[in-house]
Amino acid sequence: MALGWRHGLGLFFHKIRFEVLVWDPVAGHQHLLAVPPDFEFQGAKGDISGAVLRAAGDADHFRVVMVGSNGKQPRTVLACVYSSEAGAWGDFISAPLPPEGLFIFRSQPAVLAGGCLHWSLTMAGSRSILKFDLNRKSLDLRLLPGDYYTPLSPVKFAVMRAEGGGMGFLFLFGFTAELWSLNPNRDGVMIWEPGRSIELDKLLRLNPEKDTPHVIGYAEENNVVFFWTVVGVFMVHLDSWWFKKLSKTSLDSWYHPFEIAYTPGMVVDMMELKL
Structure with missing residues (x-):
């Protein structure tokens, strides 16, 4: 099970062996790690996830965060x-859950923003964000704004980087894509606020009767979101609303963009990853 890609590395979870694989496809390196036994995994319930990352300019070392x-x-x-x-694995960091105590990680991988990793999950009948602060080594749960964004609503959403580099969300209701972010109010309390929005049927020239879009991927370093439609997959840059049609496919599942930084002057063979 693919958990995500970041900094040129892929992270996969082997459900039966209870191991994760870190893969560097450019260098050809693979690292197999046993998941600490304190974690619980109950198959299709999706109660475990993770992310991989490495510091800028450090091609020799990496970190894996399991939640x-x-x-x-x-x-x-x-x-x-x-x-x-x-x-080695470090010490466990924990945070209490609400009385219901049940949560399911959505298929979307974590997003790195503002020095924190963010996962979207469904918990206690509502949608929430699980945040892990890489510097403070702390966990925090935050609900999405309002009952309008409940699991039963037709709104589709995904964690994104907001303007300024912090954590935000993209809400997709029909053909309207709306960007939200956390901002301080007059009392300094962080609250959700809507930002820019775009009508995708007009931007992408879609047929409102049959081309309903779905969010299927996000490339955080380039701030690019991928939308699936009946007529094909579109890549949309959230800063400029520039877009490009990539392919026509019947596959409506989560895409894992592969982003990598390279040193100027270094020769790298181009590759296409199909998972």
């Missing part, structure tokens, strides 16, 4: 960080 539940009562959400430099 999930301990499966005990009272239930807590856990996080644990693996450092390739230390060659």
Whole structure:
């Protein structure tokens, strides 16, 4: 199960072996890591996820962050960080869950924004964000704004980077794509506020009767979102609303964009990844 791609590395979870694989397709390196046994995994319930990252300019080391539940009562959400430099997992970080204590990670991978990793999940009948602060080593849960964005509503959403580099969300209702972000109010309290929006049927010249779009991917470094429609997959840049049609496909599933930084003057063979 693909958990995500970042900084030229892919992270995969083996459900049966309870291991994660870190893959560098350019260098050809693979690292197999046993997931700490304190995590609980119950198959299709999707109660475990993770992310991989490495520091800018450091091609030799990486970190893996795993998040999930301990499966005990009272239930807590856990996080644990693996450092390739230390060659070991660190201490567990935990945070309490609401009384219901049940959550499901959505198929979307984590988004790195503002020095924190963010996962979208469904919990206690509502949609929430799980945030892991990489510097403070802390976990935090935050609900999405209002009952309008409940799991039963027709709104589609995905975590995105907001303007300024912080965490935000893209809400998709019909053909309207709306960007939201957290901003301080007069009292300094962080609240959700809507920002720019665009009518995708007009931008992409879609047929409103049959070409309903779905969010299927996000490339955080380039701030590009991918939309699936009946007529094909579109790549849209959120800063400029520039777009490009990529392909025509019947596959409506999550796409994992592959982004990599390289040193000027270094020769790199181009490749296409098909998962």
